[in-house]
Amino acid sequence: MSHTAVANNAHTSPKKKGFLYYLTTVNHKDIGAMYLVTALAFFFIGGLMAMFIRAELMAEGYQLVGQTITLMDLGFWQWKVSFGPDFFNQMTAMHATFMIFFAIIPALLGLGNYVVPIMIGSPDMAFPRLNNWSFWILPFAGMLMLGSFLVPGGANAAGWTVYPPLTNAQYSPGAGIDMWILAVHLAGASSILGAINFIVTILNMRAPGMTLFKMPMFSWSMLITAWLQLVATPVLAGAVTMLLTDRNFGTSFFNMAGGGDPVLFQHIFWFYSHPAVYIMILPAFGIISQVIETFSRKPLFGYATMVWAMAGIAILGCLVWAHHMFTVGMDPRAQIVFMFMTMFIAVPTGIKIFNWLATMWQGTLDFTVPMKYAIAFVGMFTIGGLSGVMLAIPPIDYAMHDTYFVVAHIHYVLFAGSFLGIMAGIYYWFPKITGRMYNEKWGNIHFWLTFIFSNLTFFPMHFLGLMGMPRRIPNYHPMYTDLNLIASIGSFALGAVQIILVINFFYSKKHGKPAGDNPWGAKTLEWSVSSPPPEHNFEKMPVVK
Amino acid sequence: MxxxxxxxxxxxxxxxxxxxxxxxxxxxxxxxxxxxxxxxxxxxxxxxxxxxxxxxxxxxxxxxxxxxxxxxxxFVNPPRVLDLANRYGMVFFIVSELMFFAGFFAAYFYIYGFNLEWPPSNIETLAAHLPAINTLILLTSGVTITWSHHALIKGNRAEARKFMFATWLLGVVFLLFQAYEYAHAAFSIDSGAYGSTFYMLTGFHGFHVFVGTVMLMVAHARLNRGDFTKENHFYFEAAAWYWHFVDVVWVGLFLFVYIIPS
The missing domain is CATH 1.10.287 (Helix Hairpins)
Structure with a gap:
């Protein structure tokens, strides 16, 4: 392994890297890049499912459900697809599943994997072979999920939340739910071991002088996220294991007749799945902090409060799960406790929003593509955060529960939050990862179209929800038609313009202008090494003063 | 390089x-x-x-x-960062395992509180003799592994091997007793929520005892091969930590599943 040779001419790769190389690699940068490419593929798969949902909801009545559509007609041979009555339900469940477990989380982990070790001055992750494992288990999980569409009964059609009794053996007899559960087991194992890897890397492998409170904010966000994954994911594994045995081995955890309770599942499921929301947003907070800091040409305002705010969000985030279940008939005292805990989260989140604004205040702002994404993130995420505070109030939640208002809320958090954050990060680190600049003009076009169409898609959903349109139902009352049409048009355009991202990146990766080591004038360590970085990141161990 | x-x-x-x-x-x-x-x-x-x-x-x-x-x-002392990485890694792995059990315990307590009578009257619960003996076995094994560890630190490898052997043997005996108990229980995993929680908790715990026993057997084999030194025996310690974790979970099980409800 001629490590020095690679470092000296980083732009010419030493030899062509084949499948076997990527299968066995333990290099955090290769693994991070594989995570990103995988996430991109699953993002398009999940996106197509969203397109199906929006196509069905474009007008009142049934557009696709129960229809047979001829995709290709060659006279002697026709390619037809027919959509059964529960195909819409499969789409809503699997759209969420793919976006959460296979697109957003892997994309954030991929960025973390690539950037965090360099940021803290480490040659690699703490357990490089385990890192390889955490990635390569994902394709198997993905195959199980995708394969579940092919089995009799089809994929999970009971929502990504897989609540029993809808998911018990009586109402979901097919293999879809079982495959969903086993795939979640694999993805969960990947998540837990990946979390251990991140925590140990960040606690143990920082360069001399890189104290915890000198770490860039993105490293902090990955550390706190990893803690959440470590503590919450095993509980999800337990929840879905109980569901699996209820379905197949006659246990009665969630079966009233045997002394169990379906509400128990909701408690355990949300003990993971509420922190999962923070697993998907805290790294985006970290990315935004790096981007705003760099392009405001100022140090991050209130660094320590940013760290404590993130830790506060993580701790509170573990104590608010029952706000997803106000309508199950919970003790009103418990509802009040969960309401206040949830509203408290707005305090540390507000601290972060104001600190970002204060960082930009009187800064020399540089409106590059990542900065535009970051600013859009701050504005749009605030909308999602505020609708979250509304939903935290039990009487309001009684009215809004399972309406499109909730759909609007989670898309403002996960699309306008996580997705825009990921985009900011990808544009920001693209020059570092590939050694070349993306096309600024097309990057801007991609940003503006994404920004406009995402609001066109998701903003009308607030009104639909307030008007009472239920989620996960393929047909609706005619009074919802106009807003649904707007949302559908927005979503098709939003999906279509993502092609720009792919073309820009795959073109610029080969033909973009060489980026140089530090095109942004950023201060963190990953910009002190060549682009792309040498095999083990640093020729000499960096020392932080 | x-x-x-x-x-x-x-x-x-x-x-x-x-x-x-x-x-x-x-x-x-x-x-x-x-x-x-x-x-x-x-x-x-x-x-x-x-x-x-x-x-x-x-x-x-x-x-x-x-x-x-x-x-x-x-077998020189590894660099401090490597040693620390291993230790952190094992500790966090055990934390994740603990949370896995926490999920099942939470389900158990919920169902326990949710049902008007617990154990349900139609369940013929198991006598506490065998689990009491099993508790003693696991607690003893916690002592023997510590004994073995101290012997290793003092450089007395023969004694370390002897007590390591005793430890995993106790693990095997525990598993045999549990298998006996399963074979003679009057209820099964599909006997309502009591059977579900009982077999899920003790079953996953038993699986962890099995894994811990295998880890200890490997530690024994490595002791025989002369692998560990007085200062440097991370694998030994990791296996011991895991064994203590399994032990602690069992004490919780014994108290909350066998003793307190009856």
Whole structure:
């Protein structure tokens, strides 16, 4: 392994890297890049499912459900697809599943994997072979999920939340739910071991002088996220294991007749799945902090409060799960406790929003593509955060529960939050990862179209929800038609313009202008090494003063 | 990294095929489960066996590489960062396991509080003799492993081996007693929520005892091979921590599942 040779001419790769190389690699940068490419593929798969949902909801009545559509007609041979009555339900469940477990989380982990070790001055992750494992288990999980569409009964059609009794053996007899559960087991194992890897890397492998409170904010966000994954994911594994045995081995955890309770599942499921929301947003907070800091040409305002705010969000985030279940008939005292805990989260989140604004205040702002994404993130995420505070109030939640208002809320958090954050990060680190600049003009076009169409898609959903349109139902009352049409048009355009991202990146990766080591004038360590970085990141161990 | 002097103590391994091999094993196992539950029992069982074989083979190879690397370093004290990384890693792994059990315990307490009578009157609960003996066995094994550890630190390898042997033997006896109890229980996993929580908790705990016992057996084999030194025996300590974790979970089980409800 001629490590020095690679470092000296980083732009010419030493030899062509084949499948076997990527299968066995333990290099955090290769693994991070594989995570990103995988996430991109699953993002398009999940996106197509969203397109199906929006196509069905474009007008009142049934557009696709129960229809047979001829995709290709060659006279002697026709390619037809027919959509059964529960195909819409499969789409809503699997759209969420793919976006959460296979697109957003892997994309954030991929960025973390690539950037965090360099940021803290480490040659690699703490357990490089385990890192390889955490990635390569994902394709198997993905195959199980995708394969579940092919089995009799089809994929999970009971929502990504897989609540029993809808998911018990009586109402979901097919293999879809079982495959969903086993795939979640694999993805969960990947998540837990990946979390251990991140925590140990960040606690143990920082360069001399890189104290915890000198770490860039993105490293902090990955550390706190990893803690959440470590503590919450095993509980999800337990929840879905109980569901699996209820379905197949006659246990009665969630079966009233045997002394169990379906509400128990909701408690355990949300003990993971509420922190999962923070697993998907805290790294985006970290990315935004790096981007705003760099392009405001100022140090991050209130660094320590940013760290404590993130830790506060993580701790509170573990104590608010029952706000997803106000309508199950919970003790009103418990509802009040969960309401206040949830509203408290707005305090540390507000601290972060104001600190970002204060960082930009009187800064020399540089409106590059990542900065535009970051600013859009701050504005749009605030909308999602505020609708979250509304939903935290039990009487309001009684009215809004399972309406499109909730759909609007989670898309403002996960699309306008996580997705825009990921985009900011990808544009920001693209020059570092590939050694070349993306096309600024097309990057801007991609940003503006994404920004406009995402609001066109998701903003009308607030009104639909307030008007009472239920989620996960393929047909609706005619009074919802106009807003649904707007949302559908927005979503098709939003999906279509993502092609720009792919073309820009795959073109610029080969033909973009060489980026140089530090095109942004950023201060963190990953910009002190060549682009792309040498095999083990640093020729000499960096020392932080 | 020939010819290049490293100015840090981190260990960067070469590419390895064993992680993806274990992934393949885990993947085959899961597809086998699907087949077993919903499609062909024969194909399912075959895939599960094949998956387990690939998984175990990959893990054995992976750990052999780790042990070989440790031997290649020559049992000098490892750099502090490496030692710390291993320790942190094991501690956090145990934390995740603890949270896995916490989920099941939470379900248990919920169902316990939710039902008007617990244990339900139609359940003929198990006598507490055998679990009491099992508690003693595990607590004793906690003492013997510490004894073995101290013997190793003092350099008395013969005694360390003897007590290590006693420890995993106690683990095996525990598992045999539990198997006996399962065989003679008047209720099964599908006997309502009591059976569900009982078998799920004790079953997963039993599986962890099995894993811990295997870890201790490997530690014994490595002791026989002369692998550990007085200062440097991380694997021994990791196995011991895991064993104590299994022990603590059992005490919780014994109290809340066997003693307090009856």
């Amino acid at each position: 020939a010819g290049h002097k490293q100015d840090h103590d981190f260990y960067i391994p070469n590419s390895s095929i064993w992680p993806p091999v274990t992934c393949l094993g885990a993947g085959l196992f899961m597809f086998g489960m699907v087949s077993l539950l919903k499609f062909s029992s024969f194909a399912g069982k075959s895939l599960i066996v094949l998956g387990l074989l690939v998984l175990v083979f990959g893990m054995v190879q992976w750990f052999r590489v780790l042990i070989a690397e440790s031997r290649a370093r020559g």
